[in-house]
Amino acid sequence: MKNTAIFVIAAVSGVIIDIVSKSVVFSKLDEFGKLIVIPGLLNILRSKNEGVVFGLFPGKTSAFIVFSAIAIAVILFIYIKSDKTIFISNLALGLVLAGAIGNLWDRIWFRCVRDFIDLHIGDKYHWPTFNVADSLICVGISILVFTSFSTPKPKEST
Numbered sequence: 001m002k003n004t005a006i007f008v009i010a011a012v013s014g015v016i017i018d019i020v021s022k023s024v025v026f027s028k029l030d031e032f033g034k035l036i037v038i039p040g041l042l043n044i045l046r047s048k049n050e051g052v053v054f055g056l057f058p059g060k061t062s063a064f065i066v067f068s069a070i071a072i073a074v075i076l077f078i079y080i081k082s083d084k085t086i087f088i089s090n091l092a093l094g095l096v097l098a099g100a101i102g103n104l105w106d107r108i109w110f111r112c113v114r115d116f117i118d119l120h121i122g123d124k125y126h127w128p129t130f131n132v133a134d135s136l137i138c139v140g141i142s143i144l145v146f147t148s149f150s151t152p153k154p155k156e157s158t
Contacts, residue, residue, distance in 0.1 A: 004083045007094040014098025018132040019105060025116040034118070043118040047129040051114045068104040075100060088147055095140030102133030 026046055029035060035044040075097045082089055106113045115129040 003090045005085055006087060007079060007084075007090040007097075010091050010094025011097045011101070014095055014136045015076065015101045015105070016134065018098065018102030020112045021132050022102075022106065022116065026114055026127065029116075040122050043120075044116050045118050045129065047115040047116055047118075048110075048112040049129075057152070065104065065107050068100060068107060072097065072100050088143060092140040092143035092147070097140075099133040099135070099137035099140065102131070102136070106133075109125045118119075 025044060029044065029046055030038040031046055033045070036042075037044060075093060079090075079093045079097070084090060099123065103113050113131065113133075114132070115131045117131060117135070118127075118129050
């Protein structure tokens with residue numbers, strides 16, 4: 001039961017943090033303004049993505065809503081079938097679910113995904129703008145990938 005709580009807490013708190021952060025940025029920051037957090041590295045600016053990753057396939061919001069709903073169902077199915085005694089996988093799946101729900105929320109209510117984290121290294125390297133939900137998905141999937149390569153040591157028999 002404790003590990004199920006980790007999954008639920010990660011999912012619920014991730015969704016709340018994502019939605020609140022987007023709401024704050026989009027209500028407080030001018031549409032064309034930019035808040036420089038760390039010069040040459042991190043800015044906060046409003047951006048709307050009507051497509052998927054990197055803005056690909058814009059204007060297909062209804063299809064992305066369906067795809068997101070299916071992805072959420074798949075994440076829940078994987079969680080239900082998973083070994084719930086493993087803390088890190090419960091946490092990781094909760095983070096991925098939170099990110100999927102956060103971006104689905106935007107697609108339903110705003111017909112786009114609201115992004116605001118602008119990461120770059122000087123003027124040379126610039127990552128596409130993203131949001132907390134995107135970060136949760138990336139962190140959760142990274143945890144799942146890295147832990148899948150670590151094999152538990154077999155227990156020695158006595």
